[in-house]
Amino acid sequence: MEIKLTINDESKTVEVEPDDDLATVLRQNGYTGVKCGCDSGVCGASKVFVDDEVKMACGVDAPNADGSEIRTIEALGTQDDLHPIQEAFVDHFAVQCGFCIPGMIIEAESLLADTPDPSEAEVREAIDDNLCRCTGYQKPVEAILDAADRMRGEQSVAADGGSQIRPDQADCTDHDGDTNE
Amino acid sequence: MSDEPTDPQTDGGTASKPTSEEPTEFEEHPLEWDEPENNNKAPGERDSVSQPAEKFDDRKLVTGQAKYTADYEERFPDLAHAAVVRSEVPHGRVTAIDTDEAAAMDGVHAVLTPSSDAVPDAKYTSAGQSYPEPSPWDMNVLNEHVRYVGDPVAAVAAEDADTAAEAVDAIDVEYEEYDHVVDPEAAFDEDAPQLFGEDEVENEIVGHDYDRNRMSNIEGEIGDVDGSLDRDDVHVHETEWETIRQSHAQVEKHTSLAYTDEDDRQVLITSTQVPNHTRRQLAHLFDIPIRDIRVKKPRVGGGFGGKQAMVVEPIPLALSLAADRPVIYEASRDEEFYAMRSRHPMQVRARTAVTDDGRIEAIDLYALSNTGAYGSHGMTVAGNVGSKPMPLYSKVPNARFEADIVHTNTPQTGAMRGYGAPQGTLALEGHLDEVARDLDLDPIEFRQDHYMEVGDLDEIAGMMGGEGAERRIRSCGLDECVERGKEAIGWDDLEQPDEDHLHRGIGMALSAQGTGVAGDELGAAQIMMNEDGSFHLQVGGVDIGTGADTAFIQIAAEVLGCDENDIIVKSSDTDNTPFDYGAYASSTTYISGMAVKKAAEDAKERILDWASRMLDESVENLETRDGEVVSEESGDSVTLEDIGYESVYGHDDREHILGKGTHSTEESPPPFAAQFVDVTVDEETGEFEVNELVVAVDCGVAINPGMAEGQVEGANHMSYEMAVSEGVTVDERGRAEVSDFDEYGLPSATETPPIESILVETHEPTGPFGAKSVAEVPTNTVPPALSNAIREAVGVRINEMPVTAEKIKAALDGN
Numbered sequence: 001m002e003i004k005l006t007i008n009d010e011s012k013t014v015e016v017e018p019d020d021d022l023a024t025v026l027r028q029n030g031y032t033g034v035k036c037g038c039d040s041g042v043c044g045a046s047k048v049f050v051d052d053e054v055k056m057a058c059g060v061d062a063p064n065a066d067g068s069e070i071r072t073i074e075a076l077g078t079q080d081d082l083h084p085i086q087e088a089f090v091d092h093f094a095v096q097c098g099f100c101i102p103g104m105i106i107e108a109e110s111l112l113a114d115t116p117d118p119s120e121a122e123v124r125e126a127i128d129d130n131l132c133r134c135t136g137y138q139k140p141v142e143a144i145l146d147a148a149d150r151m152r153g154e155q156s157v158a159a160d161g162g163s164q165i166r167p168d169q170a171d172c173t174d175h176d177g178d179t180n181e
Numbered sequence: 182m183s184d185e186p187t188d189p190q191t192d193g194g195t196a197s198k199p200t201s202e203e204p205t206e207f208e209e210h211p212l213e214w215d216e217p218e219n220n221n222k223a224p225g226e227r228d229s230v231s232q233p234a235e236k237f238d239d240r241k242l243v244t245g246q247a248k249y250t251a252d253y254e255e256r257f258p259d260l261a262h263a264a265v266v267r268s269e270v271p272h273g274r275v276t277a278i279d280t281d282e283a284a285a286m287d288g289v290h291a292v293l294t295p296s297s298d299a300v301p302d303a304k305y306t307s308a309g310q311s312y313p314e315p316s317p318w319d320m321n322v323l324n325e326h327v328r329y330v331g332d333p334v335a336a337v338a339a340e341d342a343d344t345a346a347e348a349v350d351a352i353d354v355e356y357e358e359y360d361h362v363v364d365p366e367a368a369f370d371e372d373a374p375q376l377f378g379e380d381e382v383e384n385e386i387v388g389h390d391y392d393r394n395r396m397s398n399i400e401g402e403i404g405d406v407d408g409s410l411d412r413d414d415v416h417v418h419e420t421e422w423e424t425i426r427q428s429h430a431q432v433e434k435h436t437s438l439a440y441t442d443e444d445d446r447q448v449l450i451t452s453t454q455v456p457n458h459t460r461r462q463l464a465h466l467f468d469i470p471i472r473d474i475r476v477k478k479p480r481v482g483g484g485f486g487g488k489q490a491m492v493v494e495p496i497p498l499a500l501s502l503a504a505d506r507p508v509i510y511e512a513s514r515d516e517e518f519y520a521m522r523s524r525h526p527m528q529v530r531a532r533t534a535v536t537d538d539g540r541i542e543a544i545d546l547y548a549l550s551n552t553g554a555y556g557s558h559g560m561t562v563a564g565n566v567g568s569k570p571m572p573l574y575s576k577v578p579n580a581r582f583e584a585d586i587v588h589t590n591t592p593q594t595g596a597m598r599g600y601g602a603p604q605g606t607l608a609l610e611g612h613l614d615e616v617a618r619d620l621d622l623d624p625i626e627f628r629q630d631h632y633m634e635v636g637d638l639d640e641i642a643g644m645m646g647g648e649g650a651e652r653r654i655r656s657c658g659l660d661e662c663v664e665r666g667k668e669a670i671g672w673d674d675l676e677q678p679d680e681d682h683l684h685r686g687i688g689m690a691l692s693a694q695g696t697g698v699a700g701d702e703l704g705a706a707q708i709m710m711n712e713d714g715s716f717h718l719q720v721g722g723v724d725i726g727t728g729a730d731t732a733f734i735q736i737a738a739e740v741l742g743c744d745e746n747d748i749i750v751k752s753s754d755t756d757n758t759p760f761d762y763g764a765y766a767s768s769t770t771y772i773s774g775m776a777v778k779k780a781a782e783d784a785k786e787r788i789l790d791w792a793s794r795m796l797d798e799s800v801e802n803l804e805t806r807d808g809e810v811v812s813e814e815s816g817d818s819v820t821l822e823d824i825g826y827e828s829v830y831g832h833d834d835r836e837h838i839l840g841k842g843t844h845s846t847e848e849s850p851p852p853f854a855a856q857f858v859d860v861t862v863d864e865e866t867g868e869f870e871v872n873e874l875v876v877a878v879d880c881g882v883a884i885n886p887g888m889a890e891g892q893v894e895g896a897n898h899m900s901y902e903m904a905v906s907e908g909v910t911v912d913e914r915g916r917a918e919v920s921d922f923d924e925y926g927l928p929s930a931t932e933t934p935p936i937e938s939i940l941v942e943t944h945e946p947t948g949p950f951g952a953k954s955v956a957e958v959p960t961n962t963v964p965p966a967l968s969n970a971i972r973e974a975v976g977v978r979i980n981e982m983p984v985t986a987e988k989i990k991a992a993l994d995g996n
Contacts, residue, residue, distance in 0.1 A: 033245015
């Protein structure tokens with residue numbers, strides 16, 4: 001069956017199976033920043049905005065999303081022009097393997113839209129269903145609090161500064177010249 | 182627990198502890214390390230190392246652009262999806278498999294059973310270790326003799342994941358069920374059901390006794406422990422401890438994609454920590470030359486040891502060969518809990534002999550390790566229960582460790598961050614706390630009287646055998662770790678809550694780990710200079726989300742005097758990067774990083790040679806700095822870009838500037854951690870709240886302090902989970918009772934206390950720019966420190982993990 005979605009401000013008609021979940025559909029259409037860490041809408045890695053509400057895309061039946069407006073991590077900043085939340089995650093070394101990070105950043109964006117000056121407890125509560133195995137949440141929480149400062153226009157200084165290393169080399173297997181890539 | 186007497190090893194293990202004056206020991210393990218001058222830079226002299234360089238893949242990661250294995254799907258239009266039929270019985274033999282219906286389904290490309298041609302017959306171990314693996318070859322890719330609920334029996338490849346799942350459901354397997362055993366002590370009984378018959382294991386491990394389900398027994402001793410325990414003037418304490426079956430719970434599931442490339446070679450894009458070991462093991466299994474297999478690691482969504490195993494790769498490869506098309510296998514989250522790997526649950530007994538005045542005469546540890554259905558990492562993990570924590574107390578003259586590693590019909594265990602040290606650290610650090618209390622000694626001073634310091638010869642690390650495993654200690658920041666940790670937690674000025682029923686206490690624990698496997702590591706790297714003065718760095722080392730690639734860039738940039746942006750790193754592709762043992766044993770920065778340093782120095786030598794000719798200056802006057810080679814003598818300089826062009830396009834002479842480095846060592850210097858846990862306990866209910874975790878770590882020189890702190894905090898979170906969560910429990914049939922994250926106790930953001938990480942800098946002369954490991958040692962310490970904190974707060978001892986309100990309440994009630 002076909003459904004209509006607006007994904008990151010682009011109207012699309014996509015082919016879905018009746019039992020497809022939205023995360024699978026988004027990934028099949030190239031939005032691979034949407035991650036799947038569980039199979040059941042509990043780990044938070046697949047969080048996206050569905051009509052301005054944060055949902056775990058793997059817990060949304062794709063046919064039910066017909067007509068929705070979807071916003072994924074791909075719609076936030078770019079590598080050269082990061083969103084302040086992304087910037088803060090980079091500056092605070094809040095990213096390790098990075099698998100859970102897109103979902104966490106989506107949730108942080110939602111939090112800061114509603115609560116521009118959150119307490120640490122509010123930040124922890126917001127990302128309570130974004131499971132992260134690498135960081136112990138310490139640095140992501142610090143990053144979100146700092147991002148709030150940045151977004152309110154208050155001078156924020158990254159904890160550790162940081163200089164950019166080439167952004168275009170993270171995908172090691174892109175360099176091997178395989179014909180199928 | 183075993184009460185069997187233990188015989189000291191005869192290979193020198195019974196020698197009494199030599200004094201440090203013996204010259205032969207110093208010849209073999211000199212205190213003064215022949216360290217190149219440029220390896221020891223004061224903080225102000227470091228341009229790239231110790232700086233907060235941005236993690237090089239971060240921008241891709243935070244924008245969702247980085248590619249993990251599953252993200253390669255879109256590049257293979259004819260990709261098939263795999264699914265696996267797994268045993269539903271804990272122990273038995275497959276008597277019939279009916280695949281007719283599955284094979285006839287539309288969209289099914291291949292169905293494999295143990296007898297299929299594409300399925301290897303060979304035995305192997307999934308442990309991704311060096312060769313020959315110190316793990317038994319006791320598994321098959323698909324099994325007729327099944328040993329746990331989850332053992333792979335058949336596999337399918339289909340056009341999409343749903344069809345593959347339907348095909349799996351359509352396969353009918355009949356079993357002759359055997360008796361099974363779940364409890365490790367029962368499994369050790371002579372009458373217990375036996376998991377392995379004769380001829381079912383190759384590459385058997387020392388001390389195996391499959392009649393009693395024992396895959397290995399190991400023991401080691403220095404001095405005379407029994408003699409010390411029998412002395413009249415000592416107090417003998419004995420305590421027992423128990424740890425959970427912890428899941429790696431990395432958020433990216435095990436995922437592997439196999440295809441045949443245009444040159445008829447077998448390629449795997451796979452979420453692995455061990456590309457080279459995986460390549461070798463696949464070659465063995467499939468009887469394909471090593472050269473015809475290529476293993477590529479893209480970004481990996483966490484490993485923690487769970488991917489130091491060839492857990493899934495043979496299945497997509499076999500299916501790809503059978504279906505003649507690319508196949509991806511992504512484990513389900515359910516499979517992650519019941520059919521991948523977990524930390525070995527253990528029971529550990531600690532005994533000490535301590536004199537009235539608080540001298541520890543002997544430490545004796547015994548571990549019963551439950552390795553589950555197969556023996557991957559069984560012996561080596563158990564060995565580290567003793568060989569990692571016990572060396573911390575190098576002043577103790579007599580030490581002994583023994584372990585029995587036992588099979589049960591439960592999920593498979595394997596390597597996991599800490600690698601036996603968490604189990605041993607719980608026992609030893611909990612035990613020492615109890616002894617200090619009993620003898621009315623300060624728990625910190627009691628430890629300080631016996632712990633390591635620079636100059637010590639650590640023999641305990643070598644007591645389990647292994648040539649040269651004893652080591653000289655050349656860096657040790659324990660004192661500062663303890664002092665700064667005490668200050669941060671408020672050790673000396675703890676305020677009690679106002680409510681009478683609430684009690685607050687601080688517990689502490691120490692830990693040591695290693696940095697790589699002593700004498701069993703290899704890393705290699707090469708560097709190519711481009712015309713524009715940039716460099717390609719090719720390195721076998723494996724970044725599984727740790728930031729290793731960034732550390733490699735920083736190390737190379739420090740040597741080459743260039744900007745980090747001018748180094749393009751390419752790692753972990755067995756066709757295009759040099760050999761590496763992989764990401765395990767806290768080795769990557771130390772071993773692979775040193776290989777990078779050597780490669781950079783090799784390239785630098787050629788750069789300076791060219792600069793010398795271009796500037797007409799002697800090499801001795803030249804140094805690289807800020808993208809240039811500068812003469813200290815004349816002040817003249819030439820840019821790396823000028824050298825790049827001149828070296829490639831020069832009129833008189835031409836050379837591609839290349840550097841190579843390979844590194845292996847007998848050294849494995851310990852990093853150290855001092856853990857503090859602040860807890861409040863309600864004496865009426867047993868409920869407790871951890872107010873803060875403080876952990877101070879000596880990792881030598883942190884190559885990237887922000888990333889190192891992240892490692893410490895993440896490890897402490899994992900350690901906290903070991904202290905407060907149930908882990909993967911199993912039912913009476915050995916089936917994992919956890920099938921998803923909502924049933925597994927991975928502490929969430931609100932459930933995780935604040936973690937303060939403190940980096941204590943020391944200089945380790947054997948490591949690149951003074952670095953030693955960081956990522957494992959803080960995994961070991963929260964369970965004992967929390968147990969000690971509860972003991973301090975309300976006077977009861979919880980020695981069986983996890984700590985729960987029910988256990989505290991029961992202990993308070995005297996039950």
